[in-house]
Amino acid sequence: MMGDEQRRQDLADFLRTRRTRLSPEQVGLIRGGRRRTPGLRREEVAQLANVGVSWYTLLEQGRDIHPSSEVLHSIADALQLTLAERHHLFLLADQQHLVDTHASHEQVSPALRRVLDSLNPTPAFVIGRRWNYLAWNATAEDVFLLSRSVPPYEYNAVWRIFADPMSLHIYNPKWEQVAQKVLAEFRADSAYYADEEWFKCLITDLQRVSPEFRAWWPRHEVRGRADAQKGIEHPLVGRLMFEHTTLQVPTTPELKIMIYTPLPETDTLAKLQQLMDMKVAENVMY
Secondary structure, three states: OOOHHHHHHHHHHHHHHHHHOOOHHHHOOOOOOOOOOOOOOHHHHHHHHOOOHHHHHHHHOOOOOOOOHHHHHHHHHHOOOOHHHHHHHHHHOOOOOOOOOOHHHOOOOHHHHHHHHHOOOOOEEEEOOOOEEEEEOHHHHHHHOOOOOOOOOOOEHHHHHHHOHHHHHHOOOOHHHHHHHHHHHHHHHHHHOOOOHHHHHHHHHHHHHOHHHHHHHHHOOOOOOOOEEEEEEEOOOEEEEEEEEEEEEOOEEEEEEEEEEEOOOOOHHHHHHHHHHHHHHHHHHO
């Protein structure tokens, strides 16, 4: 669970980045004179949210302030936050119960593993609260090479996106779009565990190895998970097109099931079956 000081600082950074992305015209204000910095001024946000300028300034400075839920809603409206951003704001303001879960509790049950296997040849895998791959079916292994360890964070999805050169090929030509989406979803989840040592180490190492991560992380972009189409460039069978869906395990909510359904009216399903046949033939040979 995030410490109070870290939470307040992240809240301050989040508010500041949301404020600077809005123009006066977007919120119905007149731009006026020349501005030294982009976006809205603090006094403009305070005016829109109907709160005091001094009070809002202290909030953006990370001071020990406890805004009510009503005030948070007003600030969220003023900053035109999305649903995911609004949820993130309330988490950072300690206005919503944070579930205390631990990676050691993340167990993929035999029943869930059977579900993954039953989905073949549709790729499916499970990730945990740390965004580590915990289990996957044979097709997901062939498509995403999930059994291949990528040290030092082994099977971490975020680490693979930014530190593994293979991801540039897999998500070509839309790697940047995919990476920013993953980062925004990971940032939204981070309010639950940003004070944990593993998280701090991961962020430090990602900033060290990836200039893109280093540039994007301070933006505080957040988003919720949503169904979407995703293309994969496979080295053996070429372009694969999927509809990506995320399901939550009711009994273990920190686990997420990621399912990649072959997009209709494409040859993706046939190519996946081809991959499975190639694997069977390879096993027979050896």
